[in-house]
Amino acid sequence: MIELQQVCKSFDGGSTFALRELNLKIDDGETLVLLGSSGCGKSTLLKMILRLLDPSEGTILVDGNPLSERDPIAWRRSIGYVFQAIGLFPHMSVERNVAMGLELTGVSKPERRARAHELLDLVHLPPHEYAARLPGELSGGQQQRVGVARALATEPDYLLMDEPFGALDALTRDSLQQEVLSLKRQLGKTIVFVTHDIFEALALGDRIAVLHQGNLEQVGTPAEVVGHSATPFVKELFGKPAEQLDSFREVFK
Numbered sequence: 001m002i003e004l005q006q007v008c009k010s011f012d013g014g015s016t017f018a019l020r021e022l023n024l025k026i027d028d029g030e031t032l033v034l035l036g037s038s039g040c041g042k043s044t045l046l047k048m049i050l051r052l053l054d055p056s057e058g059t060i061l062v063d064g065n066p067l068s069e070r071d072p073i074a075w076r077r078s079i080g081y082v083f084q085a086i087g088l089f090p091h092m093s094v095e096r097n098v099a100m101g102l103e104l105t106g107v108s109k110p111e112r113r114a115r116a117h118e119l120l121d122l123v124h125l126p127p128h129e130y131a132a133r134l135p136g137e138l139s140g141g142q143q144q145r146v147g148v149a150r151a152l153a154t155e156p157d158y159l160l161m162d163e164p165f166g167a168l169d170a171l172t173r174d175s176l177q178q179e180v181l182s183l184k185r186q187l188g189k190t191i192v193f194v195t196h197d198i199f200e201a202l203a204l205g206d207r208i209a210v211l212h213q214g215n216l217e218q219v220g221t222p223a224e225v226v227g228h229s230a231t232p233f234v235k236e237l238f239g240k241p242a243e244q245l246d247s248f249r250e251v252f253k
């Protein structure tokens with residue numbers, strides 16, 4: 001379990017805060033969606049979990065122990081991450097891109113190949129068709145699937161996803177969201193998923209943490225944030241597209 005206690009982050013020595021007094025628990029096996037508009041602090045929060053940034057104040061605990069005492073490199077290796085700009089190596093095959101994390105940890109070539117093929121199957125890119133291709137020979141959605149396969153290659157406990165599908169068309173995004181749901185069911189990982197799209201948040205989150213201007217407004221299940229909004233901001237956020245929210249009725253039972 002990851003627990004943030006009174007976490008603050010300022011980039012200017014305390015005049016302004018990107019995040020303020022944040023208290024948040026991320027339970028093992030849950031999908032927690034961080035939802036908020038541009039600049040609200042979502043990526044800053046993910047970067048602190050990754051230890052790319054340290055909090056200005058407060059503590060982050062992992063299974064009860066301070067994250068600050070862990071070796072940052074070993075910690076990052078235990079996490080899979082997928083970003084909007086996936087950063088596949090353009091001159092390497094899809095297979096090698098997926099297996100890169102395993103190559104770095106000295107796994108043998110036949111094992112790497114077997115694992116990469118298994119993961120490509122999992123994200124519905126049949127290896128006989130896609131393993132040997134270069135990333136440039138894939139669509140944007142297929143590249144994101146490779147990014148997801150790569151993030152899973154080292155069997156991380158945690159998967160951090162920072163607006164991974166933001167740049168994709170609605171249909172491709174829907175199909176990748178379904179994929180994340182199916183991976184979640186199959187693999188039971190703890191997933192932290194960042195988005196500014198409320199429908200994506202409702203579709204994927206076991207719980208949604210709504211951030212606004214550096215403050216955590218509410219954390220709750222989709223039914224809770226929609227049905228029992230804790231602040232005017234959350235109410236407005238989920239109140240506006242009420243008609244479209246009807247399609248999520250089954251979520252609110």
Ligand SMILES: Nc1ncnc2c1ncn2[C@@H]1O[C@H](COP(=O)(O)OP(=O)(O)OP(=O)(O)O)[C@@H](O)[C@H]1O
Nearest residue numbers: 011017018036037038039040041042043044045196
């Ligand atoms: N390295 C930095 N130096 C100074 N300010 C920063 C830095 N990184 C982020 N900020 C500021 O912190 C605030 C939160 O940024 P953050 O990137 O976490 O937002 P976000 O919610 O992820 O936004 P977006 O959806 O646009 O990516 C913003 O006001 C941003 O300008």
